[in-house]
Amino acid sequence: MKTPKISEAVVRRLPVYLRFLNELSRRNVQMVSSQDLGQKLDLNPAQIRKDLAYFGEFGKKGIGYDVGYLIEKIRQILKLDQLIPVALVGAGNLGRALCNYNAYLRDNMKIVAVFDSSPEKIGVQINNLTVLPMSALVETIRELKVRIGIITVPAFEAQVVANQFVEAGVEAILNFAPVIIKVPSEIRVHHADFTTELQSLAYYL
Amino acid sequence: MKTPKISEAVVRRLPVYLRFLNELSRRNVQMVSSQDLGQKLDLNPAQIRKDLAYFGEFGKKGIGYDVGYLIEKIRQILKLDQLIPVALVGAGNLGRALCNYNAYLRDNMKIVAVFDSSPEKIGVQINNLTVLPMSALVETIRELKVRIGIITVPAFEAQVVANQFVEAGVEAILNFAPVIIKVPSEIRVHHADFTTELQSLAYYL
DNA sequence: TAGATTGTTAATCGATTAACAATC
DNA sequence: TAGATTGTTAATCGATTAACAATC
Structure with missing residues (x-):
């Protein structure tokens, strides 16, 4: 969670990811790939992977991202884990x-x-x-x-x-x-x- | 007024220019330089000149931009000259x-x-x-x-x-x-x- | 004329996308 | 194992900034 110069464009996309992940969570979806996310959010999957990789390794190769875990991580990054x-x-x-x-x-x-x-x-x-x-x-x-x-x-x-x-x-x-x-x-x-x-x-x- | 691939970033700045120019106009300011604009809008003067130059030659070298004329031109570009x-x-x-x-x-x-x-x-x-x-x-x-x-x-x-x-x-x-x-x-x-x-x-x- | 400022080209900077080895 | 998908490096693309000749 250090800050190696994250661009504003990246930070602006995080809430968009979070919003959609929350929706997936409500629908009890467990895992999601960057491909799925990209399709729903009109974004390039490589960009999504790169955005997330700035903050850590949140995914599993060959599998994708755990929805609940990714929500938790993005909330931490955005400091939404505190009031x-x-x-x-x-x-x-x-x-x-x-x-x-x-x-x-x-x-x-x-x-x-x-x-x-x-x-x-x-x-x-x-x-x-x-x-x-x-x-x-x-x-x-x-x-x-x-x-x-x-x-x-x-x-x-x-x-x-x-x-x-x-x-x-x-x-x-x-x-x-x-x-x-x-x-x-x-x-x-x-x-x-x-x-x-x-x-x-x-x-x- | 042709369209040689104007980027979205440029288009988003035009209304910001327009808004400030309208304020200058209210204050009866006649001329404004890209330097003045840049200072007030937190933008690089070169960027402002380049943005405007996509659409025509609106300024006068050594003088700056006529506020009223520039307002008119930006309104045309944004199609705000029609209801x-x-x-x-x-x-x-x-x-x-x-x-x-x-x-x-x-x-x-x-x-x-x-x-x-x-x-x-x-x-x-x-x-x-x-x-x-x-x-x-x-x-x-x-x-x-x-x-x-x-x-x-x-x-x-x-x-x-x-x-x-x-x-x-x-x-x-x-x-x-x-x-x-x-x-x-x-x-x-x-x-x-x-x-x-x-x-x-x-x-x- | 001298000083100022544009319009525009070239240089820089940064962001997006493609590609692929690693690996689940 | 075979198929899928990540994390990451390299390539591409685009946007911003610097520089300066033209000129008011």
Whole structure:
């Protein structure tokens, strides 16, 4: 489990593997080959084998991969074998959608705090969480040991929220606002903006 | 405006350029250099120049790019100079969030129809659209000349919805469901699943 | 003119794919 | 044993970056 420069492309595929493996597990499938995986996930089998081989020898030659064992290993790699507290800022439609999405509960990620800047949102209940004011952000995040912050505020507020996350000691940020946010290099930011997604799709019409 | 094999990476950056150029335009900035852009967007200036050069000579040597002109050109490239009707299936939290997101209205994309399979959702008003039953999907999409379909249903329903989109003649699909959907190769699919996004982020903790 | 910045070619870097020995 | 599939090296492919002549 050392890190000999794993590319981002590899890391992004791991959750996709995990998701499908979980489905196989639910269907009580015991073993799976890189060929099977490749077919279902539209990926080259050699690539899948190579991706996994970065982290260890998880398969059996001539047989394939044990589904349960591989799930366990990928969860370890992604650090999903521990509870990861997440905070979200922006209790709008998107924010509420993410809160209600409990799919990641199974994978040990949990939104433990929700914040908003507008007074009429504060105190509102979302999925047994009470929306807190921005003034409570830094302290609450420190108390709850939040490691990942999600930003679902309008673009013009995103950088301010990011700054607060950084101040509070968050290690990674998932930004849904349509703007590039700047943070110190030791903090990881992923951008998940669906307007750019939709616009790039238009190119192929 | 011919297509000498433009890579997906290039196409994905164009909306990011466009977004920032729009902001410059709002601020009445006339000209911008690849250096400026690169700094703001965390990209290599040479890459930006190369990306744009695939589509034409939009800049002026020694000067930079005219903001308004570049906006116009990128909008043409992305086909955002015409109205693009979009349909959405799945009137849950995420679906409603996307409907309310009117940011893409400015960019000529418009959600013109919303569908859901559960009876209690049908007839509900979302942003002056009435949620329609799945049985109306194919006919409505053909009538409204919908070109892009958005899927915000649970994973187990996503493939069925995709099949209906294909039958109705949609040209591209944006899938938010956490599952790989299979469509004929002439139809473009982008996956925008934030659970995989969040999980890959955990790797970097 | 001098300084700046593009468009483009060449060099570098990195990621994907093919191939195959090892082995279950 | 024969067939299948991994782990891994080598080959290929593609994308990013550097460099610089052209030129505003």
